[in-house]
Amino acid sequence: MTAIGRLRRTAFGIPSAQAVFSRPGFTPEAWQRFAPVARSLMEGYHASLEDPRLPALAARLDAVDPELQGFAYEGAGMGLAALDAVAPWKRRLPAFMAGPAARHAYPAYVGVGLAFARLRRSPEAQLALLDPLLGWVTADGYGFHEAFFRRRRYVLHRAVPTHLTEYGRRCFDQGVGRALWFSAGGRVPLVARLVDGYAPERRADLWGGVGLAASYGGGADERSLRDLRDRVGPHRVRLARGAATAAWGRRQAGGTAPHTELACRVFCGLGGAEAAHAVEEARRDLPTVSVEPPYEIWRQRIEHALAATAAPSP
Known part of the structure; x- marks a missing residue:
């Protein structure tokens, strides 16, 4: 590590991932189940500080x-x-997104949103500099950060981020849903209780985030995933969209994971390859100019493609 790398690590580094998971409101299962996730994120964060050369x-x-x-x-x-x-003046991020991170664009943009939250920058103010489709994912990362690190305000008191637009708040809530899954350690009854504490109009996006986190990050067996599916009522298709998006993200990177495949079968009624294909097809010919953000059109198309297989059994 260079001297400047050590300086950046000292100034911006996070001392302990486990300490973050030990704060009030986090279940013991959170660290037990997601320690590898937290350590991997910290490895990437500290690697970028220590030597950001691509x-x-x-x-x-x-x-x-x-x-x-x-x-x-x-x-x-x-x-x-x-x-x-x-x-x-360095502009490291664009080269990273166009180069090494191209296969991991979705999670990389989530990370950008985490940085915006830590820097107190609105993700919507940066959209013109980001990918026109996935740039909105930064608002998801922003919401995850706030629910994870400012839990009292955004989970206990369920504050609404009024500095964001209406659509920005929806993406924010998707990130909140992901944070609920991880901080609850994948304990389905607790996650359901937390989501049900929010206003009804926020729950669809919260459940979408829960579905994405459970599918990409894991933390639950088949029985728990089926329990989750059976608790969400009319929002099953949001779980399905989260699972399919997780499968798509993993296949963009050239791989998959057993827990993602399992979540696709439970939430989508499809294998991971079929679910990921639905997401990729939904991305075709997205409008460049429209009233709705391309990201929302994409999400709606994914839900439409999955509606039949994700529907409750008769």
């Missing part, structure tokens, strides 16, 4: 277990976005 950074990220690489790229996206904020 060849060196990519080598470290690609050395992470393939099932966990997406989380390492998420951490790196967070770190590079933070470094660009401190030294904007």
